[in-house]
Amino acid sequence: MRGGTVAVVGGSIAGCALASAAARAGADEVVVLERTHGRLADRGLGLCIHDGRAAELAATGALPAGIAAHRLTRRRWVVRDDTAAGPAGRVFWEQPFPFHSYHWGLLWRGLREATPASVVYRQGAAVTGVAGDGGRAEVRLAQGTAEAFDLVVGADGYRSVVREAVCPESRPAYAGYVCWRGNFDARRLEALGDGGWPTDSVTTVCFSGGSCVIYRIPGPDGPRVNWVLYAMPPQTGRLPFDDPTSFPPGRITEELTAHLGALLDREFPPYWAQVIALTEPADTFVQPIYDLETARTTAGRLLLAGDAATVVRPHNTSGAAKALQDATAFEDAWRRAGTWDELLRAYQAARGAAGREMVALARRLGRGQVEQTPAWAAMNHREAESWWQGQLGGAADIGGQAMTP
Known part of the structure; x- marks a missing residue:
């Protein structure tokens, strides 16, 4: 199928990937509508992509070459042990971890720069509603105007306006716990020593009721340390978690800051x-x-x-890979289709069940690593491996599924 007009709502990782896919597949016009005015590249979060998924995505063109990445090979699971271990705690299990880590902003920048020049990328274009019946689609913008397209792609995240039109009954459900996230210049580690922490290793600090994943990522000015700590929030007070939200840098409540400090003092190995x-x-x-x-x-x-x-809990380490796989499936469906209806049916067949399976796996991982944590300190290597396989529930690994050729 050739020709047609496409609007992509949302200009972050998924939006850039879907816009590029539409342009490569032969759309006459592709417009990205990104609501923010600021620099998306300033977002400094860390993420990982499984090496197997990265190879597949590079082969299809969905993951451009040359984007900074940090190689990871193993994951160490650590508990505090004040009697037998040093300040870095005791490693009770080590497993292969075939991933590369990325800086969100650098990954976005690479995808944005790889977007074909024919794509129109409009910032400050907030979409307030969409409609897609009658053989055409329409987007309504905050300034009161409306624009028509042959297809509207919703790549607008967990608060998606497009999803409200496709599946109004589906809303993000709070899992009952939170994560604290942060990153910093890796040169700061020099004040502490390396703590026996190889640069290719991910450390997971385990404690009753939570866990924390720590690893290195590339950064605009050199390597950084990225961490994500999952735990139940403080039970005092009323925090607005029922509606999708977050507490951005500089706006964390004193209660949440104090709770993090208590977790570190009580549960973590000192290092x-x-x-x-x-x-x-x-x-x-x-x-x-x-x-x-x-x-x-x-x-x-x-x-x-x-x-x-689909919104998948971060334990599965699959968010970026899943977005790029969606773009790959979209481009493949477009190239095989003779009509818009054929394209949409093929995409649904390729990605519908895959997304639901990733949600189910991430829920199992959340239960095992936060909601119903085992007696980590009593585990040996064999028991840890068995526990992990139980969480996978038949899945080959975390990081997302291989795409069907």
Whole structure:
């Protein structure tokens, strides 16, 4: 199928990937509508992509070459042990971890720069509603205007306006716990020593009721340390977690800050508590954990991708890979289709069940690593491996599924 006009709502990782896919597949016009005015590249979060998924995505062109990445090979699971271990705690299990880590902003920048020049990228274009019936699609903008397209792609994240039109019954559900996130310049580690921490290793600090993942990522000015700590929030007071939200850097409540400090003092090996404490308040934020699955990813002339289609808890380490896989499936469906209806049916068949399966796996991982944590300190290597396989529930690994050729 050749020709046609496409609007992509949302200009972050999923939006850039879907816009590029549409342009490569032969759309006459592709317009990205990004609501923010600021620099998306300033977002400094860390993320990882499984090496197997990265190879597949590089082969299809969905993951451009040359984007800075840090190689990871193993994951060490650590507990505090005040009697037998040193300040870095006791490693009770080590597993292969075939991933590369990325800086969100650098990954976005690479995808944005790889977007074909024919794509129109409009910032400050906030979409307030969409409609996709009658063989056309329409987007309504905040300034009161409306624009028509042959297809509207929702790549507008977990608060998706497009999803409201495709699946109005689907909303992100709070999982009951939160994560504290942060990152800092890796040169700050020099004050602590390396703590026996190889640069290719991910450390998971385990404690009753939570866990914390710590690893290195590339940064605009050199390597950084990225960490994500999952735990139940403080039970006092009323925090607005029922509606999708987050506490951005510099706006974390005193209650949440104090709770993090107590967790570090009580549960962490001293070295890893000191590592987390190197993070500036301006680089620390709190993200309540949500998940969401949709019964369908298309309706009329509307299509969902990335977090707009499914919100997967971060334990699965699959968010970026899933968005790029959605773009790959979209481009493949376009090239094989003779009509818009054929394209939409093929995309739904390729991505609908895959998204729901990732949500289910991430829920199992959340239960095992936060909600119903085992007696980590009593585990040996064999028991840890068995526990992990139980969480996977038949899945080959975390990081997302291989795409069907």
